[in-house]
Amino acid sequence: MNHALRSTLPSLLSLLSALALGTLAHQSVAQESDPSWFQVEMIVFARENAGDGIEQWPRNIQLRYPFNWVELADSPSDGDTEPATEERPSWNRGLDRLKQTGEDDNTLYRLPENERSMDRYADAMARSGEYRVLFHEAWRQPMVEKDRSPAILITGGETFGNHYELEGSVTLSVSRYLHLHTRLWLTQFEPNFGQPPGAWPELPRRPNQPLPEGASPEPTSSTGPAWSNSDEWNRDWRDSGNTWDSSLNTTSSQPDFLGKDYLPSRIATMTQRRRMRSNELHYIDHPLFGLLIKITPYEPEGG
Secondary structure (H helix, E strand, O other): OOHHHHHHHHHHHHHHHHOOOOOEOOOOOOOOOOOOEEEEEEEEEEEOOOOOOOOOOOOOOOOOOOOOEEEEEOOOOOOOOOOOOOOOOOOOOOHHHHOOOOHHHHEEEEOOHHHOOOHHHHHHHHHHOOEEEEEEEEEEEEOOOHHHOOEEEEEEEEEEOOEEEEEEEEEEEEEOEEEEEEEEEEEEEEEOOOOOOOOOOOOOOOOOOOOOOOOOOOEEEOOEEOOOOOHHHHHHHHHOOOOOOHHHOOOOOOOHHHHOOEEEEEEEEEEEEEEEOOOOEEEEOOOOEEEEEEEEEOOOOOO
């Protein structure tokens, strides 16, 4: 365990223990027999003044989004926050979104603050001065097997140009146990004064972010589009008979980074797979940022 983790982990654990969180579990070994619908609440936080000058973060990282993504949105005006049914899906998958169809079909609804249960943890972090909450939302979703589970887009913190400090996605699924898969990155930015961009990878465009007028999505490599996330997804893309029309891509007479107001000066990733139990608070730690998540069985009205 590195020095940054040793120095910050005890203080956070003490803070959480003081709030009587119960069991902080990284994994569960007991079999679940819960309903198929769950309420999820998640906090992602940054460690203030952590890791400055004492860590060498890897730069050969891949930052990509999956095809089967969904986004969190405000509840409809009629107050309908019920999870989807087969007759009324809350997302479509894969290439349907790539073709820009049915934006509402790619939505899960965030719950109002009065339906959250973890506000006291976020408040305690803010009061401590050691942590800064980047993301805190609750929502409801069905839990299905991994190959049918959507990746939920996550953003948080300050904005720098077209990007947030915190970006990426999380996927929740069930296969005997509940599973969490995080693909998050935390970026530190610096103003662009025309300096070389350094060795950090280019931050991918969020798949729910509108394209500039006249532009078309471009692949980050020859194996798939900018929001693919793994060789598996890239292979699925190619096997489905999809190709990119290179004639639609735009070119520029100057390097892309010169047109950006900010450039990454550090990127840290949190790519984790965890097995979980419902009704327990789970904690994923990192020297620069961390994640708290709780998943609770939920019975839809009329279910």
